[in-house]
Amino acid sequence: MSDLAPPRDVGVLVMPPPSPESETVRARRERIRLLMRSKTFLAGAIIVGIWVFCAVLGEAIAPKDPFVPDILNKLDPPSGQHLMGTDRLGRDVLSRVMVGARDILIVAPLATLLGTVLGTALGLVTGYYRGIVDDVLSRVIEAFLAIPVTITGALALVALGPSRITVIMVIGLVFSPIIARTVRAAVLAERQLDYVAAARLRNERGPYILFGEILPNVMAPILVEFTVRLGYAIFAIATLSFLGFGIQPPAPDWGLQISEAYGFISGGIWWPTLFPALAITSLVIGVTLLSDGLAGAFER
Amino acid sequence: MTETALAAPALELTDLEVAYTVRGIDRPVLRGVSLRVDQGATYGLVGESGCGKTTAAFAAMHHLPSNGKVVAGSIRVGGKDVSTLSESEVRRLRSSTVSMVYQNPGSALNPSIRAGDQVAEVFELGGSSHAEAVERAEQMLRKVQISDPAGVMRRFPHQLSGGMQQRVVIAMALGSDPTLLILDEPTTGLDATVEAEVLDLVAGLRGEFNTSVLFISHNLGVIRKMCDTVGVLYAGRLVEEGPTASVFADPRHPYTVGLMRCIPRGGVRKDVDRLDTIPGFLPQLGADLRGCVFADRCALVEDICRTDEPPLYELGGGHESRCHFHERAQDLPHVQVPREEGERAEDGDTPVVTLGSVDKTFHQDGNDIKALKDVSLDIRSGETLGLVGESGSGKTTLARVLLGLTAPDEGSVVELDGTPLPSRITKRTTAHVRAVQIVFQNPDSALNRRFSVRRILLRALYKLAPGGDRESRVHRLVKDVRFDERLLGSRPGQLSGGLKQRVAIARAFAGSPQVVVCDEPTSALDVSVQAAILNLLADLQRDEGVTYLFISHDLGVVRFLSDRIAVLYLGRVMEVGEAETVFAGPHHPYTEALLSAVPTLEGEERTRIKLVGEIPSHAAPPSGCVFHTRCPRFLGDICVNEEPPLADAGGGHLMRCHIPIEDLRRMQAEGAPT
Numbered sequence: 001m002s003d004l005a006p007p008r009d010v011g012v013l014v015m016p017p018p019s020p021e022s023e024t025v026r027a028r029r030e031r032i033r034l035l036m037r038s039k040t041f042l043a044g045a046i047i048v049g050i051w052v053f054c055a056v057l058g059e060a061i062a063p064k065d066p067f068v069p070d071i072l073n074k075l076d077p078p079s080g081q082h083l084m085g086t087d088r089l090g091r092d093v094l095s096r097v098m099v100g101a102r103d104i105l106i107v108a109p110l111a112t113l114l115g116t117v118l119g120t121a122l123g124l125v126t127g128y129y130r131g132i133v134d135d136v137l138s139r140v141i142e143a144f145l146a147i148p149v150t151i152t153g154a155l156a157l158v159a160l161g162p163s164r165i166t167v168i169m170v171i172g173l174v175f176s177p178i179i180a181r182t183v184r185a186a187v188l189a190e191r192q193l194d195y196v197a198a199a200r201l202r203n204e205r206g207p208y209i210l211f212g213e214i215l216p217n218v219m220a221p222i223l224v225e226f227t228v229r230l231g232y233a234i235f236a237i238a239t240l241s242f243l244g245f246g247i248q249p250p251a252p253d254w255g256l257q258i259s260e261a262y263g264f265i266s267g268g269i270w271w272p273t274l275f276p277a278l279a280i281t282s283l284v285i286g287v288t289l290l291s292d293g294l295a296g297a298f299e300r
Numbered sequence: 301m302t303e304t305a306l307a308a309p310a311l312e313l314t315d316l317e318v319a320y321t322v323r324g325i326d327r328p329v330l331r332g333v334s335l336r337v338d339q340g341a342t343y344g345l346v347g348e349s350g351c352g353k354t355t356a357a358f359a360a361m362h363h364l365p366s367n368g369k370v371v372a373g374s375i376r377v378g379g380k381d382v383s384t385l386s387e388s389e390v391r392r393l394r395s396s397t398v399s400m401v402y403q404n405p406g407s408a409l410n411p412s413i414r415a416g417d418q419v420a421e422v423f424e425l426g427g428s429s430h431a432e433a434v435e436r437a438e439q440m441l442r443k444v445q446i447s448d449p450a451g452v453m454r455r456f457p458h459q460l461s462g463g464m465q466q467r468v469v470i471a472m473a474l475g476s477d478p479t480l481l482i483l484d485e486p487t488t489g490l491d492a493t494v495e496a497e498v499l500d501l502v503a504g505l506r507g508e509f510n511t512s513v514l515f516i517s518h519n520l521g522v523i524r525k526m527c528d529t530v531g532v533l534y535a536g537r538l539v540e541e542g543p544t545a546s547v548f549a550d551p552r553h554p555y556t557v558g559l560m561r562c563i564p565r566g567g568v569r570k571d572v573d574r575l576d577t578i579p580g581f582l583p584q585l586g587a588d589l590r591g592c593v594f595a596d597r598c599a600l601v602e603d604i605c606r607t608d609e610p611p612l613y614e615l616g617g618g619h620e621s622r623c624h625f626h627e628r629a630q631d632l633p634h635v636q637v638p639r640e641e642g643e644r645a646e647d648g649d650t651p652v653v654t655l656g657s658v659d660k661t662f663h664q665d666g667n668d669i670k671a672l673k674d675v676s677l678d679i680r681s682g683e684t685l686g687l688v689g690e691s692g693s694g695k696t697t698l699a700r701v702l703l704g705l706t707a708p709d710e711g712s713v714v715e716l717d718g719t720p721l722p723s724r725i726t727k728r729t730t731a732h733v734r735a736v737q738i739v740f741q742n743p744d745s746a747l748n749r750r751f752s753v754r755r756i757l758l759r760a761l762y763k764l765a766p767g768g769d770r771e772s773r774v775h776r777l778v779k780d781v782r783f784d785e786r787l788l789g790s791r792p793g794q795l796s797g798g799l800k801q802r803v804a805i806a807r808a809f810a811g812s813p814q815v816v817v818c819d820e821p822t823s824a825l826d827v828s829v830q831a832a833i834l835n836l837l838a839d840l841q842r843d844e845g846v847t848y849l850f851i852s853h854d855l856g857v858v859r860f861l862s863d864r865i866a867v868l869y870l871g872r873v874m875e876v877g878e879a880e881t882v883f884a885g886p887h888h889p890y891t892e893a894l895l896s897a898v899p900t901l902e903g904e905e906r907t908r909i910k911l912v913g914e915i916p917s918h919a920a921p922p923s924g925c926v927f928h929t930r931c932p933r934f935l936g937d938i939c940v941n942e943e944p945p946l947a948d949a950g951g952g953h954l955m956r957c958h959i960p961i962e963d964l965r966r967m968q969a970e971g972a973p974t
Binding site: 193194200201213216 | 742
């Protein structure tokens, strides 16, 4: 809906010949302006921005070396020396949390990207062709969705051996059916439109209609879905690491840190668990806010 | 209500100025509109899209969008100033004093609540108990002459036809016994036959309920038929106002004159005439207008028009015009479309398309739905075959069969130039594909909104007519459809409806087609734009010798463009013949009813032939003649038991009716059946 809500006729015939470039640029600027005015989007962008900053600079800005053990100072509580305390090998928790952003911020977006690409292709095909193709693929997708993500992921990682690449592959594959469903719904609405019929009347091949004509029109929901899934991917990857199927030691991954430290909680040693957990939470929240903001801007 | 309030007009707008805030700037939409709807009167507000008609209605309901505001002037409903009302008084205003009926009944009803409950809700808001409300709802549905009111009560909106939905909405609007009823394009999406019924209903109910009506429409014929007073709105300013008869007989503003001339009427034919258009565009929303708002598009413009805003000139009898030169308004020159006298492409007698006993059966929930039954038609080279009929008559299905988008049943014959066309587009050769193209009804969805005009046309050329310098051919294409080539880089969303439709036409013509299907190509457009598009289609036909299959529910439009006409009902051809023969009559009783349903500009009194009931279900068509259940000239048992053949009534005029042609001629000369 445009800025002029109910009077739907306003603006249909009122445009004199516009100068095209400026119009396109203006539309884009308008969307960016909307995003910049969205508090949700800005809050998300700041949180995610901080973590990206940590991931990029890592060791360069970390107060201590995150990998060097210091047996004499193990499990020290937070102090001026170690703001977030030290872990069981005496490594600085703050530094490990900062550098730990790197793994998750490489693996999660790549996994989500893989899932989005596969899911989009699947969603376009099922949504456009309907019929038997849709029936078969949709049932397979539903069966896939019935299996818990963690179990599928854990099994696959055990079979393939844990590494960053396998985590990306597994999360991407597991997410693709979910994304496919969203894309399919958008395509179902698009395929009814006459420009698709017009393309068929030029005898365009299926792939051109799917990727050339329909895809550009469903990019907005795909982008929103990507950010939503990114939040879930961060969480899923942290879970897998926690269970020991994901990123392997000595990497300072957040999930891994929690799994190494949570046994000490009963002894009153909370800091090596709490801070990585807060890191995961804040990143997931940041990404979710970002996606809410995007959705808001695109739905106008 | 007190005596004084009764004497006050139902609605009075005084120098009303409304603006919308877009990107932080106030853009005026209504510029000093004053109008008065008296108690019991019907006021028609007419004008093209974007003139502010709906804004005026929303202002009266105190329901402007969040970025809209009343800048100056006042709105009085029943004598009370709406702007001084409190929140709860506004609610009471909407629940008991003013009701509104919107254009699209499908979206005005809640799809998940039964129709009966929705109507009953109005009475419950008015303070009735639930049981009482349900009872009164059913009475109300009976008043709006819905068939089977008790059954309709239990049904969901999607189970009702468009006409029935609109009746339910009207029942809801009248349920609160309003003093003012606002109808915003209430019949725009409906068939002519249904439109006529709804208009009759509104006229009847107005008398019964003594309601004042503000009737908004772009359809001059409808306004002519319904209203006592008419106001013509242009760019947010009332440019002419007066008693309907006076304004239509003697329009005194160039815009009104232009609007009336745009409409194709009987006798105007594509081979002799072109329709007048109103060149140019409506001023941009919120443009700074000095002088007359219409000056930029007016052929009678003089210097004073650009500097001094014309006052409302009194013309006597309540007729007013906002034009400095109102006495000369009708001298507005006819817009001449330059036409070279050339030899018209031959109307050969050779059929370019032959449809032979085309059947199409859809299977749905175990039912066989016969969308097309034994349709045999020839379309001759270079002619326009007009296809008319109510929605659901199979017009679009027939077009889709010809295009190869829908495969007909086994045994159907679809031939192009005497050679059979494969039934599916994917099986057709490039030559077949380029030979048959289409212009869709809605240019918004027909063009990919992410592509520029240039890209859309380049792709069409690449697929349909490869080779040559495509860039220069794109320029030639847009020149042919009179589209400004500076706009080649814009996307469809940046173009007006008429410009978009020109792009769609250019795309259809990219491969030099033999046959172009035009599926209601102007029904989404304003009349002045419609006239320009119809002229363009006529010109293209003359220049390219292309054949049209022209689908429309607007008989005036069909008459302008068609050489021959086929009338469909329930998927069967009821009548086919030369356009003038079909229009002159004797007609098939169904055609007769269709023709009589169209409101005319002249407003001549004629008895309308009422069609009773809805179109029967395709799944269980009536026996014998499928039209017998609604036929106003029903003969007797023969109609129920025997399907009449499509017989020749002379000169290639075929008709599917048991009544002999001479009898029809006599009956129709005598007038409508009683």
